[in-house]
Amino acid sequence: MKNYVSFLLVLLSITTQSQISGNRIYESNSTSHYGSSKNSFKNTISINDNLLTVSIKVLLNNKADFFTLVLGTNEEAETVSECNTILNKRINGFTHDLHNMNIKKEDIYVDFISQTKVYDYNIAATKANEYQKGYEIKKNIIISSRNLAEIERIITLASKYAIYDVIKVDYYNDDIMNIHSNLFEEAMKIAKHKKDLYIKTFKKKIIGTPNASEDFLIFFPQSQYKKYQAFESAEIETYYRNLSQNQNFIKKLARKNTTFFYDGIDTHDFDKVINMAKSEVGIQYALTLTVSYKIDTSL
Incomplete structure (x- = not known):
């Protein structure tokens, strides 16, 4: 035993x-x-x-050692062209201000997420008829930074361009x-x-x-x-x-x-x-x- x-x-x-x-x-x-x-x-x-x-x-x-911030944004309009133009104008203004914060171009990436039709209803008397109202485009803005305090400033700046959705913040170490x-x-x-x-x-x-x-x-x-x-x-x-x-x-x-x-x-x-x-x-x-x-x- x-x-x-x-x-x-x-x-x-x-x-x-x-x-x-x-x-x-x-x-x-x-x-x-x-x-x-x-x-x-x-x-x-x-x-x-x-x-x-x-x-x-x-x-x-x-x-x-560094962080990756993902912000979500979207835009609705009657046509795809109009939708994309308005959304890109907001994103370009935001990224321009990021460059002024000394965030490098290679630390910013815009990810095209989806393009979908948007529907609504016309209500008349007792009937509700569905119709295509327009289109919606969604894009994510991915930003890398080595300064945690900078992340909060970026989020505040994003609100200036009606970008409110903070999807996630990832944490990383180098070695x-x-x-x-x-x-x-x-x-x-x-x-x-x-x-x-x-x-x-x-x-x-x-x-x-x-x-x-x-x-x-x-x-x-x-x-x-x-x-x-x-x-x-x-x-x-x-x-x-x-x-x-x-x-x-x-x-x-x-x-x-x-x-x-x-x-x-x-x-x-x-x-x-x-x-x-x-x-x-x-x-x-x-x-x-x-x-x-x-x-x-x-x-």
């Missing part, structure tokens, strides 16, 4: 938390984040027969391979520390070369936002029909504010988090490394 020993190396950390929870408490507590589990701590060392296996998790909160290498080195340092602690404590010896496997994941901001509403509603029972006047009533609910917040990866079960207190939203890199060492059982 195989002897199996498993123990947990716990690095003692004392954390104090204030009692300010924020309106997020109105949100459902169910999550699907990577590695998230209530009160979880999964960094273990396991020994099975003559094999020592060490698991390490490292997280990096990293600032983006992902270098980021991976740095995280791998950090993980190997922690693996060595855990292995050395075991050997010193139990008077064991490692033989041969270790085997390793890894999982490298990248989390971009657009997938890390959650929606929530915070409000209290009164409950009331009433009738919505006035029987004496044979009249129905429409119940109109008050508007409740809906917003979104950035909710990054849960860091509880990571051995090391680089840039833990970084407040700026960026890109998160998670490396999970599993290293196996062969133990000399002759001792």
Whole structure:
């Protein structure tokens, strides 16, 4: 029968938390984040027969090097030519002002999305006849920038030309391979520390070369936002029909504010988090490394 020993190396950390929870408490507590589990701590060392296996998790909160902003715009007119002329006039005025902001021509691209017919109805007496009203053309304007503050100025400038649809903002880093290498080195340092602690404590010896496997994941901001509403509603029972006047009533609910917040990866079960207190939203890199060492059982 195989002897199996498993123990947990716990690095003692004392954390104090204030009692300010924020309106997020109105949100459902169910999550699907990577590695998230209530009160979880999964960094273990396991020994099975003559094999020592060490698991390490490292997280990096990293600032983006550049951004890609996608703005959507459209125009309706009776003819395709008129539609395109009006839309291009708006786009050309916008891109001209972008050049004045020192945004290079090669950092701006106009993407033709669609050209469709637009229909409406003529209502006469009890009949509603459908007819072709004109055409609609949609185009996206894609802009790259290395300055996050510049993105907000671009969005404000776009409104001058009736361009209001902010489709998305993508975040990028220049050298992902270098980021991976740095995280791998950090993980190997922690693996060595855990292995050395075991050997010193139990008077064991490692033989041969270790085997390793890894999982490298990248989390971009657009997938890390959650929606929530915070409000209290009164409950009331009433009738919505006035029987004496044979009249129905429409119940109109008050508007409740809906917003979104950035909710990054849960860091509880990571051995090391680089840039833990970084407040700026960026890109998160998670490396999970599993290293196996062969133990000399002759001792």
